[in-house]
Amino acid sequence: MIVLKERTRPVRIAQLEALLRRIPNQHEKVPNIKKELVRRRVGYQGEQSLNYYFSFLNDPQMFMLHDLRLLGSNRSYFQIDTLLVSKSFMTILEVKNYSGSIYFDPDTYQVYRTSTTHDDEILTNPLLQIQAQKLQLREWLTANNWPLLPIVKLVVFSDPSTKIVSTPNNLQLIKQVVTAPALLSKVESLQSTFSKDYLTDSGLDKLTQQLIHMHVPPPPSDVLHDFRISATTIISGVYCPSCQRPTLTRGVVVGKWFCPDCLISSKHAHLSALEDYFLLLNHRVSTSEIHAFLQTSNRQQAYDLVNKLPLHRVGAFRARRYELMYPLSMS
Ligand SMILES: [Zn+2]
Numbered sequence: 428m429i430v431l432k433e434r435t436r437p438v439r440i441a442q443l444e445a446l447l448r449r450i451p452n453q454h455e456k457v458p459n460i461k462k463e464l465v466r467r468r469v470g471y472q473g474e475q476s477l478n479y480y481f482s483f484l485n486d487p488q489m490f491m492l493h494d495l496r497l498l499g500s501n502r503s504y505f506q507i508d509t510l511l512v513s514k515s516f517m518t519i520l521e522v523k524n525y526s527g528s529i530y531f532d533p534d535t536y537q538v539y540r541t542s543t544t545h546d547d548e549i550l551t552n553p554l555l556q557i558q559a560q561k562l563q564l565r566e567w568l569t570a571n572n573w574p575l576l577p578i579v580k581l582v583v584f585s586d587p588s589t590k591i592v593s594t595p596n597n598l599q600l601i602k603q604v605v606t607a608p609a610l611l612s613k614v615e616s617l618q619s620t621f622s623k624d625y626l627t628d629s630g631l632d633k634l635t636q637q638l639i640h641m642h643v644p645p646p647p648s649d650v651l652h653d654f655r656i657s658a659t660t661i662i663s664g665v666y667c668p669s670c671q672r673p674t675l676t677r678g679v680v681v682g683k684w685f686c687p688d689c690l691i692s693s694k695h696a697h698l699s700a701l702e703d704y705f706l707l708l709n710h711r712v713s714t715s716e717i718h719a720f721l722q723t724s725n726r727q728q729a730y731d732l733v734n735k736l737p738l739h740r741v742g743a744f745r746a747r748r749y750e751l752m753y754p755l756s757m758s
Pocket of ligand 1: 674688
C-alpha cells in the first residue's frame with residue numbers, strides 16, 4: 428500500500444481554533460464552538476488512528492488517496508475520505524467514529540445507536556453517503572475514459588470497541604461495514620474476490636495521477652455565519668507566540684514584531700494573523716485591510732509585509748487585493 432495523497436488536518440479545525448483565539452473568552456458562543464472543535468478533533472484522530480491498520484497492507488500495487496474532492500458530472504463536487512485503487516478494483520472508505528452499538532436497519536435504511544451515554548439515537552447512514560459517492564465516481568471514470576473497475580463501499584468504524592449489531596436481516600448491509608482492526612482481513616478478502624485486472628501498471632499510475640491532479644480543495648466554510656458572529660467581534664492584531672495575546676507591535680525592533688509585555692521579538696508572527704484573516708474573514712485582502720487587521724503603524728508597513736509574500740495579486744494600484752491562503756508560508 429502506497430499513500431499517494433496524504434490526509435490533511437481539516438481546515439474547519441483551524442477555523443474553530445482561530446475563532447476561539449479571536450473572540451472574547453466570555454462570548455456566548457464559546458461553548459458551542461468548543462463543542463464542535465472537540466467533535467472534529469476526535470473525528471480527525473479517529474481517521475489518523477487508521478494509519479496503524481493501513482500500515483499492514485503491504486501490497487505495492489495498491490494506492491491510497493485521502494481527502495479526494497472531484498467535480499462530478501452534475502457540476503457539483505463529491506468528496507471521498509479515503510480511496511484505495513488497484514488494477515482490479517477501487518474501494519471507497521468512509522471513516523466514522525461512532526461509539527456504542529450500531530444497528531443498520533435493512534428496511535428503513537436508518538442507523539440506530541445505543542450506548543451508555545445516549546438513548547436510542549438515529550445517525551446519518553454512511554452507506555447512503557458512499558452509495559452517492561460510488562455513483563459519482565463511476566460517472567467520473569466514464570467521463571474520463573477509464574474502464575469501469577468494480578467499486579467497493581466500506582464504512583470503517585475507527586473506534587475498535589464499536590459494536591456492529593448483526594441480525595439475519597441485515598447481513599448484506601453489514602458486509603459493507605468493518606471496525607478498524609478488521610480492515611486488513613477485509614481488504615485481503617476483496618483482493619481475492621476481485622482478481623481480474625482492468626488496468627495495466629502504467630494505467631494504474633496514470634489513473635491515480637489524474638485523480639490527484641483533478642482534486643479541488645474545498646473552500647473554507649463561513650464559520651462566522653455558522654455561529655452568527657459578526658465580523659466586528661473579531662479581535663484584530665498580531666498575537667504574541669509567548670503570551671498568546673494580540674500585543675505585538677512593529678517599530679521597536681527593526682524588521683520584527685515586539686511584545687512589550689514579554690520583551691520578545693518575532694519576525695514572522697504576522698503570518699498566522701493573516702491565516703486567521705483568511706480562515707475567519709475573507710480570502711482576499713487589500714493593503715488597508717491588512718493595515719487595520721495587523722494594526723501596523725501605517726499602510727506602507729502593511730504593504731511591505733504583504734508584498735514579500737508569495738501571494739497571487741488581483742487588480743492594480745489602489746484596487747489591488749491579495750489572495751490569501753492556508754497554510755501560509757514565506758516561500
Ligand atoms: Zn507577549
